[in-house]
Amino acid sequence: MAYEPVIGLEVHVQLKTVSKMFCGCTTGFGGAPNTHTCPVCLGFPGVLPVLNRRALTEAIRVALAVGCKVSDKVKFHRKNYFYPDLPKDYQISQYDEPLSENGRLKIKINGGEKTIKIKRVHMEEDAGKLIHEEGGDSSFVDFNRSGMPLLEIVSEPDINSPEEAYRYLTDLKLLLRYLEVSDCDMEKGSLRCDANISIRKKGGTGLGTKAEVKNMNSFKAVKSALEFEFERQSKCLEAGERIIQETRLWDTDKGVTVSMRSKEEAHDYRYFPEPDLVPFTLEAAMVENERKDLPELPEARKARFIGALSLTEYDAEVLTQDKDTADYFEECVKFYNKPKIVSNWLMGDVSGYLNAKNLSVRDSKLKPQALAGLLKEVDSGKISGKMAKDIVIEMLDTGKDASAIISEKGLAQISDTGELEKSAEEAIAENAKTAEDFLNGKDNALMFLVGQVMKKTKGKANPAVVNKILRDKLSKK
Amino acid sequence: MDNLYSLTAGELLGLLDKKTINPEEIIESVYSRAQSVDKKIKGYLNLDREKALSRAKDLPSSGKLKGIPVAVKDNICVEGELTTCASKILRGFKPPYNATVIEKLKSEGAVIFGKTNMDEFAFGSSCENSSYFPTLNPWDTSRIPGGSSGGSAAVVSADEAIMAIGSDTGGSIRQPASLCGVVGMKPTYGRVSRYGLIAFASSLDQIGPFTKDIKDAALLLGVIAGFDEKDSTSVNVPVPDYASYLKNDVKGMKIGIPKEYFVEGMDKEVEASVREAIALLKGKGAQIVDVSLPHTEYAVAVYYILATAEASSNLARFDGVQYGYRCEDPANLLDMYERTRGEGFGAEAKRRIILGTYVLSSGYYDAYYLKAQKVRMLIKNDFEQVFKSGCDCILTPTSPTPAFKVGERSADPLSMYLSDIFTISVNLAGVPALSMPCGFTKGGLPIGMQLIGNFFEEGKIFNAAYAYESNTDWHKRSPKL
Numbered sequence: 001m002a003y004e005p006v007i008g009l010e011v012h013v014q015l016k017t018v019s020k021m022f023c024g025c026t027t028g029f030g031g032a033p034n035t036h037t038c039p040v041c042l043g044f045p046g047v048l049p050v051l052n053r054r055a056l057t058e059a060i061r062v063a064l065a066v067g068c069k070v071s072d073k074v075k076f077h078r079k080n081y082f083y084p085d086l087p088k089d090y091q092i093s094q095y096d097e098p099l100s101e102n103g104r105l106k107i108k109i110n111g112g113e114k115t116i117k118i119k120r121v122h123m124e125e126d127a128g129k130l131i132h133e134e135g136g137d138s139s140f141v142d143f144n145r146s147g148m149p150l151l152e153i154v155s156e157p158d159i160n161s162p163e164e165a166y167r168y169l170t171d172l173k174l175l176l177r178y179l180e181v182s183d184c185d186m187e188k189g190s191l192r193c194d195a196n197i198s199i200r201k202k203g204g205t206g207l208g209t210k211a212e213v214k215n216m217n218s219f220k221a222v223k224s225a226l227e228f229e230f231e232r233q234s235k236c237l238e239a240g241e242r243i244i245q246e247t248r249l250w251d252t253d254k255g256v257t258v259s260m261r262s263k264e265e266a267h268d269y270r271y272f273p274e275p276d277l278v279p280f281t282l283e284a285a286m287v288e289n290e291r292k293d294l295p296e297l298p299e300a301r302k303a304r305f306i307g308a309l310s311l312t313e314y315d316a317e318v319l320t321q322d323k324d325t326a327d328y329f330e331e332c333v334k335f336y337n338k339p340k341i342v343s344n345w346l347m348g349d350v351s352g353y354l355n356a357k358n359l360s361v362r363d364s365k366l367k368p369q370a371l372a373g374l375l376k377e378v379d380s381g382k383i384s385g386k387m388a389k390d391i392v393i394e395m396l397d398t399g400k401d402a403s404a405i406i407s408e409k410g411l412a413q414i415s416d417t418g419e420l421e422k423s424a425e426e427a428i429a430e431n432a433k434t435a436e437d438f439l440n441g442k443d444n445a446l447m448f449l450v451g452q453v454m455k456k457t458k459g460k461a462n463p464a465v466v467n468k469i470l471r472d473k474l475s476k477k
Numbered sequence: 478m479d480n481l482y483s484l485t486a487g488e489l490l491g492l493l494d495k496k497t498i499n500p501e502e503i504i505e506s507v508y509s510r511a512q513s514v515d516k517k518i519k520g521y522l523n524l525d526r527e528k529a530l531s532r533a534k535d536l537p538s539s540g541k542l543k544g545i546p547v548a549v550k551d552n553i554c555v556e557g558e559l560t561t562c563a564s565k566i567l568r569g570f571k572p573p574y575n576a577t578v579i580e581k582l583k584s585e586g587a588v589i590f591g592k593t594n595m596d597e598f599a600f601g602s603s604c605e606n607s608s609y610f611p612t613l614n615p616w617d618t619s620r621i622p623g624g625s626s627g628g629s630a631a632v633v634s635a636d637e638a639i640m641a642i643g644s645d646t647g648g649s650i651r652q653p654a655s656l657c658g659v660v661g662m663k664p665t666y667g668r669v670s671r672y673g674l675i676a677f678a679s680s681l682d683q684i685g686p687f688t689k690d691i692k693d694a695a696l697l698l699g700v701i702a703g704f705d706e707k708d709s710t711s712v713n714v715p716v717p718d719y720a721s722y723l724k725n726d727v728k729g730m731k732i733g734i735p736k737e738y739f740v741e742g743m744d745k746e747v748e749a750s751v752r753e754a755i756a757l758l759k760g761k762g763a764q765i766v767d768v769s770l771p772h773t774e775y776a777v778a779v780y781y782i783l784a785t786a787e788a789s790s791n792l793a794r795f796d797g798v799q800y801g802y803r804c805e806d807p808a809n810l811l812d813m814y815e816r817t818r819g820e821g822f823g824a825e826a827k828r829r830i831i832l833g834t835y836v837l838s839s840g841y842y843d844a845y846y847l848k849a850q851k852v853r854m855l856i857k858n859d860f861e862q863v864f865k866s867g868c869d870c871i872l873t874p875t876s877p878t879p880a881f882k883v884g885e886r887s888a889d890p891l892s893m894y895l896s897d898i899f900t901i902s903v904n905l906a907g908v909p910a911l912s913m914p915c916g917f918t919k920g921g922l923p924i925g926m927q928l929i930g931n932f933f934e935e936g937k938i939f940n941a942a943y944a945y946e947s948n949t950d951w952h953k954r955s956p957k958l
Contacts, residue, residue: 039572039574042799043799044572044573044574044799044800045554045560045562045570045572045675045676045794045800046552046553046554046560046572046576046673046674046675046676047672047673048672048707048708048709049709050706050707050708050709051709078790080789080790080793080837082793082796082814084796084798084810087794087798087799088793088794089793089794089796090790090793141798141799268838268839270789270790270834270837270838270839270842271837271842272786272787272790272837272842272846275678275679275680275710275787276676276679276709276710277709277710278709278710
């Protein structure tokens with residue numbers, strides 16, 4: 001029997017605020033354990049939380065960007081459970097009245113598009129981190145992460161394959177990067193994902209018993225874990241067994257999920273309204289300001305690149321897959337208004353170089369204005385396109401301007417007709433047979449002669465000029 | 478002067494102004510008084526003469542309380558000083574920061590003077606639930622001083638402190654003030670910052686003053702009140718000059734007498750004293766009107782659902798991980814949690830944690846917590862209606878009985894819970910209220926009355942209270958010790 005998976009994802013994103021959710025401690029990554037802490041994020045007796053306004057506005061931006069309806073009320077709940085890395089033994093989160101609900105994200109899949117509904121986007125604080133002594137039986141707690149501002153983005157179970165889950169995460173991450181609210185670094189834990197997966201007969205409706213999968217530390221791991229779960233649950237049903245509702249952990253090394261706890265052991269979080277944070281009304285004007293202030297999002301930007309800048313769908317797609325690249329591209333076009341040419345260079349030589357050196361476009365020594373300068377030199381005929389390919393590498397290596405490199409190395413093309421005419425005459429004399437062929441209608445023969453002139457001038461000749469001179473001379477024969 | 482300890486802050490500030498005395502003399506006087514009488518009262522958990530003297534030497538150049546020793550309930554954080562909520566689970570805990578009220582007191586020159594005993598985590602109405610020892614009533618040491626701020630009430634009553642601060646979640650300032658014959662006030666919720674008050678029930682807790690008279694109460698509240706950006710529940714309303722309300726004139730003031738607070742079965746002597754107080758105010762020109770607070774009968778039930786729910790969550794952090802008590806040699810994490818909390822909390826704390834956990838647990842939340850929240854709104858609405866009808870204050874007894882005997886209600890938690898029957902509604906509504914002496918029983922025990930005001934109208938309460946006090950001398954009596 002054929003089955004299909006039904007998947008919902010819960011994504012936790014760490015917001016890029018300067019200070020923590022409810023206190024003034026830094027959100028900087030790293031730092032010796034327990035140095036980025038204060039009585040508030042350590043949950044000391046008597047302390048009280050104060051909401052970080054910046055975390056609120058960033059959360060609103062994300063909610064708006066995924067088309068959620070932002071609530072007019074901000075309300076927090078306590079989620080109570082005991083764990084050593086949770087300093088108050090409750091987490092301040094949102095429950096029955098989340099910041100926002102009912103959004104959507106369009107994902108690109110199999111050459112088409114699919115809309116994944118987003119159930120809610122809400123705010124909460126992060127817990128600390130446990131460090132277990134290797135080979136010993138002690139555990140240590142680092143509270144540097146405690147109180148970091150998190151967003152939880154919960155999708156509806158609209159995802160029907162591990163590939164869709166992967167695309168959803170990729171596109172969501174792209175969106176978050178465009179909004180500049182998080183660095184979305186899974187290794188640093190600033191983006192985490194839990195998945196709920198159940199299966200049903202292909203084409204069916206309804207939901208089966210789900211398993212929650214945790215502990216996946218890359219998008220690839222999410223995909224692999226979901227593939228494994230789909231297989232496991234399918235085999236389970238095929239064998240006539242019942243699937244039990246449980247939480248499972250992904251073991252990257254073994255490539256399997258293992259049971260962590262069943263529903264029977266699930267927590268009763270005893271949610272209740274956080275009395276230390278009085279609910280307050282969000283002013284509509286403030287939300288509207290955030291909406292107006294949203295940057296152009298990937299979809300819109302891609303459409304503009306295709307429409308206004310006449311790029312191909314493929315080019316526009318590639319360029320907008322990374323906000324820095326798209327920004328770089330546009331900056332360059334400002335100085336050199338031939339988008340297709342800029343796009344070719346960026347997607348070709350420049351990205352080839354950066355990929356090989358594992359650099360981001362933002363870190364590159366080649367600034368957009370300099371790249372524009374190089375392309376202008378080609379247009380003016382001072383250098384050939386082929387020379388430009390060498391020059392751009394040097395620019396990437398050194399950060400020098402094209403003009404500086406050209407004059408330092410004496411790379412300017414020879415357009416002086418006197419010198420070129422001499423070389424052209426030599427070439428015709430040395431290759432009489434080829435010249436004959438040209439005159440007999442073999443157009444290709446001319447290219448050979450141009451090549452000969454280029455050789456004589458060590459590549460500095462302007463091919464267009466050489467071409468013209470050769471034609472003139474041959475026609476006079 | 479060797480009896481400085483018996484004076485009010487107002488009187489001492491006058492002498493300090495004239496430079497006839499200095500702050501060290503006050504400290505010495507109050508300290509030696511405490512040395513001689515606290516053996517009987519046991520109001521202090523910690524009192525350090527050297528520390529107090531060194532603080533008195535290092536005062537700001539001016540301040541509204543410059544040189545006045547103020548005792549502090551043990552659930553309010555003082556940097557580097559033991560702050561244990563009278564609980565074993567916080568034994569040895571020294572906070573790395575000061576509560577906002579402590580910062581305010583210090584900036585006005587008050588000398589933080591000793592930590593006072595309390596019911597563990599403020600759970601109780603008798604001050605018998607301390608994990609150290611019970612505090613006793615200065616008027617009769619076979620009786621309780623009331624709770625949970627019993628230590629703060631008793632040390633002011635026994636002249637072992639000039640002023641004190643306590644906390645009031647369901648009457649924990651007003652009830653012991655009443656039973657010890659001093660002035661105690663719970664300000665409007667949000668009037669005084671709770672930052673640094675170790676929480677019992679966050680939506681009900683409020684810090685307030687204990688003093689020997691009304692003038693001192695107005696003075697001390699004026700120092701500790703005000704908006705605090707560290708407390709999201711504190712309210713940004715300007716603090717008026719409370720001294721300007723101290724007028725011996727209640728002409729035209731409308732005082733409501735709620736019929737639900739004068740019912741069959743209450744102590745006859747208490748009722749008689751409060752009725753006499755009402756008559757006195759009427760004689761001074763106050764307009765006395767009958768009012769109704771119809772949901773009063775549900776207050777105790779609502780309170781014990783909401784307060785325990787919040788307490789169960791607030792006390793979760795005492796888990797043996799970071800600070801305070803941890804059990805010996807735990808076998809594993811669960812064992813550590815269970816034994817740390819099992820050994821660290823006293824019986825009443827456990828009772829309330831279990832109750833609160835139960836009312837919040839899934840399947841019961843709607844029936845208990847949510848329902849109680851709704852009734853709380855009705856109780857708040859009762860008060861709003863009375864004040865909307867034009868009442869300036871509401872006058873009631875503070876406690877249905879005078880101080881009871883040590884141990885009398887310990888075995889019966891429910892009868893203990895009823896000790897706060899007249900004070901609890903005020904916390905649920907969030908309005909301010911003050912308790913002041915209004916008589917004595919034939920046996921010589923203090924009787925207190927409660928004046929309740931509208932939100933942020935502590936001034937009107939001070940006005941009525943001051944007018945009453947100016948025409949009586951109950952506040953001038955002292956226990957014989």
